[in-house]
Amino acid sequence: MATVYFYEKPGCINNTRQKKLLAAAGHQVEAKNLLTESWQPESLRLFFGALAVRDWFNVSAPAIKQGEVEPDKLTEHQAIALMLANPLLIHRPLMQVDNSLMVGFDQEAVDNWIGLKEKTDTTDLEICPRSLVQARCGHE
Template identity: 45%
Template sequence: MVQVVFYEKPGCINNRKQKKLLEEAGHSLDARNLLKADWTPQSLRPFLGDEITGWINKSHPGVKSGEVSLDYSQPEAVLAQMCADPLLIRRPLMDIDGQCLQGFEADRIDQMIGLTRLPQEDIESCPKSHSRDGCRMEGQ
């Protein structure tokens, strides 16, 4: 089994389900607070895929309300915004034996390191995304 560094938003329902799947498969987790990590564009970029719109937490209250403006034609500016407001980062971020991933694509993770079961429900989309506020940081 492998060591997984798992950057999460504490209290996130889906992150809890994702960690449970990894632990059930016998993987060791080093859970870290995504919102308190000292992100820079250089430290964040290895986790992100090629599709810039996939970098963003669509449940972020400012994104949903239109208050947060992201210019997807300017990836460096978007990275800077994500570092300044980590709630913008789609989660989880995972470092699995040096391979950095964003999001929880269960099939891909199963192929990489193995899972004992695949989720029967969507554990990527925020279950609170239907609410006006979506997921907020504690204290907000």
């Protein structure tokens, strides 16, 4: 099994569920605070690989939901600069196993990458449940 360096927002419901799935598969999870990590532009950029810039962003971030940041209109350089200034914008989690990096927690992709014992949690682990509740209640 793998040691997974797991960059999260502490207290995030989905990040907690994601870590439990990794641990249940036998992986050692080393949780790190995404918001206080001392990111360098080059090291943060490596996590995103060939993903489109819009896929680098946490769509639940207040600045995106309020229209202050429009990921589709940003260059890579602008996106990284914004994320360094406001880490809540970063799509979570960021994960590292050895020299292999991943952003987000698509269960099938994670299973293909390092293996998951079970994928019984049918909840969308990419969308913040608090956002869903707020949307249903009309509170944005």
